[in-house]
Amino acid sequence: MSESAEERFAATGLVLPPAPEPLGVYKPSLIVGDFLYLSGHGTVQEDGSLIIGRVGADLDVEKGKLAARQVGLAMLATIKKTLGSLNRVKRVVKVLGMVNATPDFARHPYVINGCSELFREVWGQENGVGVRSAVGMGTLPDNIPVEIEAVFEIHPQ
Secondary structure (H helix, E strand, O other): OOOOHHHHHHHHOOOOOOOOOOOOOOOOEEEEOOEEEEEEEOOEOOOOOEOOOOEOOOEOHHHHHHHHHHHHHHHHHHHHHHHOOHHHEEEEEEEEEEEEEOOOOOOHHHHHHHHHHHHHHHHHHHHHOOEEEEEEEOOOHHHOOEEEEEEEEEOOO
């Protein structure tokens, strides 16, 4: 029998930050039918603080990738808060990754791999990898380096 998403996440040894609370007029997550939509998530760390800075100036590409992984962890925290378990996710459908980068920075997909690789670890190659866009932005809220939103197909309760 294969490991569950919860077991695969536990095996990473990573720790989930607190699920972020909305800082505006929106819901962090919304279930519509068999789909879970997550609003844009930022770089919330274990202590609730944010990773700050622009990729290509304040952070190099590897630190940008780690920031994207941290966003993925914040998203997992929201999934657990919303669904009760990572096991309720059937598959990753769509990821949109936004990188706060200098105008000359061109490795946005590599940075967003930090989140995508985490999702692949948790839900496997077939179900943890969906369609994706990775784009550069002139700025992001609070000068965070990465913001990511996603859509997941979920198992019925």
